[in-house]
Amino acid sequence: MSERRSTAILGASGYIGQHFARLLADHPSFEVDVLAAGDRSAGQPLGDVWHLTEPPPATLGGRTLERTTPARLARQGVRVVFSALPSGTAGAFESECARRGIAVFSNAADHRMDPGVPLLVPEVNPTHLMLLDRRPRGRAPLVTNANCSTTGLVLGLAPVAPLLGIRTVHVATYQALSGAGHPGVPSLGIMDNVVPFISHEEEKMAEETDRILGRFARGRVAPASFPVLAHCARVAVRDGHLEAVTVEARRRPSLEELVAAWSSFDPLADDGLPTAPHPPVEVRPERDRPQPLKDRWAGSSPRSRGMTVVVGRIRWTPPYLRFFLLSHNAVRGGAGGSVLNAEIALDRGYLGAE
């Protein structure tokens, strides 16, 4: 597959980095040539620092993690990086990659609110990709995915937002342990417990949601202006963020219209992006779903496992619409989100010709 872009994963020793490795191991458009990691892990094979429950991909498990720099990646001919760098470290490294012509698809928070950087959930705000049209000459695209809780929320809201006319969003989260990475949450602190605090999470949910649901016009994004009042808490669940959502609405569609809007939502239906599930939102009728244990791996194909957002327990007592939603925080809300971002960027021509 000589036409695949030469690709590096930044932060490959971490939880999101390893999901990148899992998703890209046999990707039709990206070929992983570099697994970059920090001092502590560099020099070891990926398999030796592997944290995920499933085994490492056969093609990458024996590959050695290495320290690197943007300059070195450029010299090696790397064309695309997927970044799972920690916030703080990510910003400068990613900018430098883009400056050197390497496209960046990042899970880190550093650039999410940059005016020129698309904060992208492809099914929700694909037009925001057009922010890239104004980037300086010679600069490669830099695109970020959203915070893991935000991603689920905007996918749950987008299909019904036009029908409802959102006045206010109330959301409480039940967030999984893997959202804190590895080693992350100490077992003594979370077993038989809930911790009602995740640093900066509530602020991110508010500002990112408004940005993603904002309109692109005249070269910029005008954020939506409704308040998002979030409560974020950590629970003893391995993977899958559950969210309890209440929307205060301006309009009064019927329940049937709402369910139809969710079920028929599939804006990427005809794009042939490998990691996109169809539809991206699944409505479950049972009285006790979605559940992290049963719904986190929802998807419509092997490659899109964990990319579908599951909505359930819909209660409509106008002006309040209540529902629960679940998304896999490390897949749809993490590595998978950025892989899909890269796929749409490629499809829309932002990664240049091969």
Next chain:
Amino acid sequence: MSERRSTAILGASGYIGQHFARLLADHPSFEVDVLAAGDRSAGQPLGDVWHLTEPPPATLGGRTLERTTPARLARQGVRVVFSALPSGTAGAFESECARRGIAVFSNAADHRMDPGVPLLVPEVNPTHLMLLDRRPRGRAPLVTNANCSTTGLVLGLAPVAPLLGIRTVHVATYQALSGAGHPGVPSLGIMDNVVPFISHEEEKMAEETDRILGRFARGRVAPASFPVLAHCARVAVRDGHLEAVTVEARRRPSLEELVAAWSSFDPLADDGLPTAPHPPVEVRPERDRPQPLKDRWAGSSPRSRGMTVVVGRIRWTPPYLRFFLLSHNAVRGGAGGSVLNAEIALDRGYLGAE
């Protein structure tokens, strides 16, 4: 202590029933003479069917569970029953006890919305006890505690409600396993999971909250009329219901006024009720509290352990006040609530002279 009222615990084999046994084993006003249970447990000593983590009380562990009837209890001279009967069974049995002159303090839902029955949280709506003044002659008082999630909520709201002028309450719960009793939730269904459904819980939170925060006037309770939009979910926590609360307010007190209102709230300060904590609401300043593991047994004395509601993570972005609260579902929200109800009823003269 010959002056103690002869007392029975109904449903003594269950989780709430055993908390009744624990709290009443050496109570200054009530003497447990009967431990009533259904067919499956009757005939066994309490200790042999004991579910709680702490050992059974020395004075009751060897006592035999027995089947009984209201008539038999009356013949034995029982004056007070604490009911942990299952909803459905409870209604008729409790009514018959009251009719035969036995005072009833119940954790069951059956009579909670009866117009003549106080749905009582003593610090919040003590005036509702006056509903008892209109009961038929010869009939003993029947008083219920609230649903376990409602109890925490109204104790969190009551101190600040007058300052805020509540327009709407949004609440999402993280409810403990013991709320489902014993054997309750199967381990395969909840480990590594959250179940976003608890039968009738959201409806109870809405209607009970409005009733408890309603005004007693002219012999009846006029319920409050603000909507309570609840999401109820079960998490893998042994004891302690956590709730994420957002109040939409009409008025704009300062944050200091709100904290002061919570901290100074202690309407039973001078009543000397043995099980009442002082104050009943504790405000914690840490950024990650309250937590079930650390705060569920909050109280101001050995007898009031688990009776204090803990409030934390207060965020005031007018018109929205957000906070988390925690209460021990089986103590403050269960057996302890009814024991406190009995103590205030005794104090206010509703249990007659000894």
Next chain:
Amino acid sequence: MSERRSTAILGASGYIGQHFARLLADHPSFEVDVLAAGDRSAGQPLGDVWHLTEPPPATLGGRTLERTTPARLARQGVRVVFSALPSGTAGAFESECARRGIAVFSNAADHRMDPGVPLLVPEVNPTHLMLLDRRPRGRAPLVTNANCSTTGLVLGLAPVAPLLGIRTVHVATYQALSGAGHPGVPSLGIMDNVVPFISHEEEKMAEETDRILGRFARGRVAPASFPVLAHCARVAVRDGHLEAVTVEARRRPSLEELVAAWSSFDPLADDGLPTAPHPPVEVRPERDRPQPLKDRWAGSSPRSRGMTVVVGRIRWTPPYLRFFLLSHNAVRGGAGGSVLNAEIALDRGYLGAE
């Protein structure tokens, strides 16, 4: 695939029954025509009573569970049953099926110690199938798998037993929740706990191990005679029984010989049985494996996932050999074991011509 045997699953509403459904949904030799269940579940589609984490198989999820009898199964032309019936119920039903010419592959304990019934783990004691040669004319084969803990143990012991000369086996188990079926273990009883008791498990491990490792000669099985001293305990793990094993040995092979014996053990290498993993025992070199979370789904192909027993932490201080082993209790130690039993019986000609 008209040549597939018409097959019924007995006890299809339970945990093992649903693993049978998962494994047989697209099996090359058996075609599921009947999903039998008791009164509580009969009449419902399999999907509505589905307990497993993964979704029900597409071909069987909509199939309705039904009550049935051996006579009815025979009339319908069912040729093979897989039994996940509860012990007690299983015995008579299974015997009657065999009498009516329906081959039985059972996970139930009732017939395991019957002198004429193979208690079979195909890689370990395939010769015991010859017990079937003496069954009455017209009677179909009845074969049982072993207890879930026994199965892992004998697969761990068999490769090295000839080298060691077993004098005594000491084993302590860390058994998963699914071993108790559904609903099984209450969450309040096992969260933050270990329960050091599983009814009859230690006795089964002793007598079944000796039987399986016994010799078939002159038409009967002469059980091995070494003692198996077991401690069985339940831990808060979803699937996968871990066992700590110490063998007191008569002989002193080298460690290398032992590892080689495990690694090269593959007696079914050339049989082409679809569910057999190759090799059936995997030795892991890491210092902290096997682990239920990471190793329970070990296998060599999609169809044999969960069929491989993983051995690790091998310590050889003669005369004591210590190691840990892990096997998926519901697959290798349950449904998968019986499916493999059926495959070998078919291969060896015990299921007649099609």
Next chain:
Amino acid sequence: MSERRSTAILGASGYIGQHFARLLADHPSFEVDVLAAGDRSAGQPLGDVWHLTEPPPATLGGRTLERTTPARLARQGVRVVFSALPSGTAGAFESECARRGIAVFSNAADHRMDPGVPLLVPEVNPTHLMLLDRRPRGRAPLVTNANCSTTGLVLGLAPVAPLLGIRTVHVATYQALSGAGHPGVPSLGIMDNVVPFISHEEEKMAEETDRILGRFARGRVAPASFPVLAHCARVAVRDGHLEAVTVEARRRPSLEELVAAWSSFDPLADDGLPTAPHPPVEVRPERDRPQPLKDRWAGSSPRSRGMTVVVGRIRWTPPYLRFFLLSHNAVRGGAGGSVLNAEIALDRGYLGAE
């Protein structure tokens, strides 16, 4: 209480250090004057770094942690230190304290196998205190408790060892999370899992058990010589190490004799040591005990909570005696063990006159 010895806790920010603080906060013989900690915690109040579930002791929660040295402790007049220092760091610091005349009671492993240091479990090997009689002039006593798993094991074995004549001990552990301290085990690594490896634990169980059960004669300890074949594993339990024990015996006492030996074992019955439970070993008759959740806090008084070892599921099939035992790893197997060591040392005159 001016007669209390001035005392320091070393490593007060850790899990065992905080149990020391809890146990010594109001001790009749030791007065905590110094809470020593490393750079990361020094300068903070104990309450701000508190990890235990129960709240910090009122008298010590506000006390500031400080860096210190043996010289400084000596200048301050500290007479006794309780050490929860990490292995490696502990050795030199503790030696220097003893050299400067400060008695040391340590939970660390560094000095446990020193020929002149008592490795002490007071009910089991009190004569080993006499090792102190040979220490250099001017040197204060240095006494260590045993590894947490060893402590439970020797308390379970000691009462019956003389009756049995131990030939071999087989033991498999189910060890709690708190044994790894704080932050310790990552939640993603242990939830829904068992980890069959704890560094050096199996070796410690073997050598420490033989040393503690060895005879003191002619100024030294001659270790016992039976093999202890251990398997050590971590389970998802907060506190309380469960152990499955099989003893191969030389003699054949009756089961009644064995139970009587355990039940009547109370060598410190008349010593009046505040933290000693009476008896130190409790035999439970239920078929499913001991359990960590229900038995970890066993004790005979408020001060001895968590100091009793609970034995159950006794099965005697000569020559093999099987049973389970449970002990609180951080109390009996940690801080409480060393507090009891100090109490007996004081009682036997090794801490000098006040």
